[in-house]
Amino acid sequence: MSFLIELADLHKRFRKTEAVSGLSLQVPEGQVTALLGPNGAGKTTTLKCLLNLHRPDSGSATVLGCDSKKLGPAQFTQLGYVSESMELPLWMTVDQFLAYCRPLYPQWDREFEAKLLTQFDLPLRTKLRDLSRGMRMKAALLSSLAYRPKLVILDEPFSGLDPLVRDEFIRGLLELTEQEGWTVLISSHDIEEVQRLADRIAIINRGKLALDETNDSLQSRFRAVEIHLTDTTKPPAQLPTTWLHPEQAARTLRFVESQFIDEPTLARQIQSHLSTALTHQTTPMTLREIFIALARAYRLQDTR
Numbered sequence: 001m002s003f004l005i006e007l008a009d010l011h012k013r014f015r016k017t018e019a020v021s022g023l024s025l026q027v028p029e030g031q032v033t034a035l036l037g038p039n040g041a042g043k044t045t046t047l048k049c050l051l052n053l054h055r056p057d058s059g060s061a062t063v064l065g066c067d068s069k070k071l072g073p074a075q076f077t078q079l080g081y082v083s084e085s086m087e088l089p090l091w092m093t094v095d096q097f098l099a100y101c102r103p104l105y106p107q108w109d110r111e112f113e114a115k116l117l118t119q120f121d122l123p124l125r126t127k128l129r130d131l132s133r134g135m136r137m138k139a140a141l142l143s144s145l146a147y148r149p150k151l152v153i154l155d156e157p158f159s160g161l162d163p164l165v166r167d168e169f170i171r172g173l174l175e176l177t178e179q180e181g182w183t184v185l186i187s188s189h190d191i192e193e194v195q196r197l198a199d200r201i202a203i204i205n206r207g208k209l210a211l212d213e214t215n216d217s218l219q220s221r222f223r224a225v226e227i228h229l230t231d232t233t234k235p236p237a238q239l240p241t242t243w244l245h246p247e248q249a250a251r252t253l254r255f256v257e258s259q260f261i262d263e264p265t266l267a268r269q270i271q272s273h274l275s276t277a278l279t280h281q282t283t284p285m286t287l288r289e290i291f292i293a294l295a296r297a298y299r300l301q302d303t304r
């Protein structure tokens with residue numbers, strides 16, 4: 001497996017804030033990797049270090065085989081970056097903006113540009129300043145995808161997009177990642193969208209990598225569990241550490257199993273820890289539910 005992004009022990013501090021604190025991560029070629037994490041976890045700072053918009057204090061960031069501090073035209077023409085906060089030449093019309101971008105990228109694909117224009121339904125004669133936030137995002141996306149970059153880095157790309165456009169954008173991105181083997185690194189709080197797109201999930205907490213695994217493996221090892229008890233006796237204090245956030249209400253105990261293997265294994269575990277267990281139910285969890293369970297666990301760890 002080859003990696004288009006490699007971060008090794010990356011550190012970035014802003015005065016008293018250690019925004020990125022020893023982050024190591026590899027982004028495999030041809031896959032969509034999602035970077036998730038609570039507010040302030042260090043996602044944007046990491047992406048900016050990758051793009052040489054911030055200079056790391058120590059550690060290394062390699063993008064398309066090049067040290068991020070030395071990125072030049074050879075890399076930037078293969079790299080598409082869209083961020084919620086990126087600055088656009090607002091005085092230009094969409095048409096002028098695209099005409100301005102085209103010569104910067106020798107491999108700009110006019111046919112693909114036309115397809116994206118239709119898909120995004122962008123008004124060519126309107127100034128970027130006069131577009132809605134979502135429309136501006138679409139213009140930014142178009143200008144970063146039309147040259148078919150090898151690597152696409154997206155920071156909160158769905159912000160301001162309405163549900164229909166989000167859906168179209170995801171379909172388009174999925175089609176392109178499958179057809180063209182695009183590598184995508186996407187940071188977003190829109191987890192339903194991420195669930196549809198991502199092959200891998202990386203979670204950052206307090207500037208460090210807290211989790212890095214495939215979306216499939218994550219979904220298969222998490223289950224919401226509900227146990228029906230014979231009476232209201234409190235469960236023992238020592239439950240398995242893989243049972244996250246146990247909560248009892250009357251004769252029901254609920255928790256999140258974070259290392260689910262199969263039903264018989266879980267049933268044996270329940271019998272050995274809870275003598276009052278009568279029956280139980282397990283339910284697969286969405287990525288959003290898994291993320292919430294993990295974020296709660298990180299918060300508990302951080303406050304200990």
Ligand SMILES: Nc1ncnc2c1ncn2[C@@H]1O[C@H](COP(=O)(O)OP(=O)(O)OP(=O)(O)O)[C@@H](O)[C@H]1O
Nearest residue numbers: 014017018019037038039040041042043044045046
């Ligand atoms: N230019 C800056 N100057 C000072 N502090 C900064 C700067 N940029 C980021 N920070 C701080 O670094 C930490 C990480 O911020 P960052 O924007 O990378 O987080 P994030 O994970 O992208 O958050 P969010 O999900 O809220 O966008 C935060 O505490 C933030 O306040």
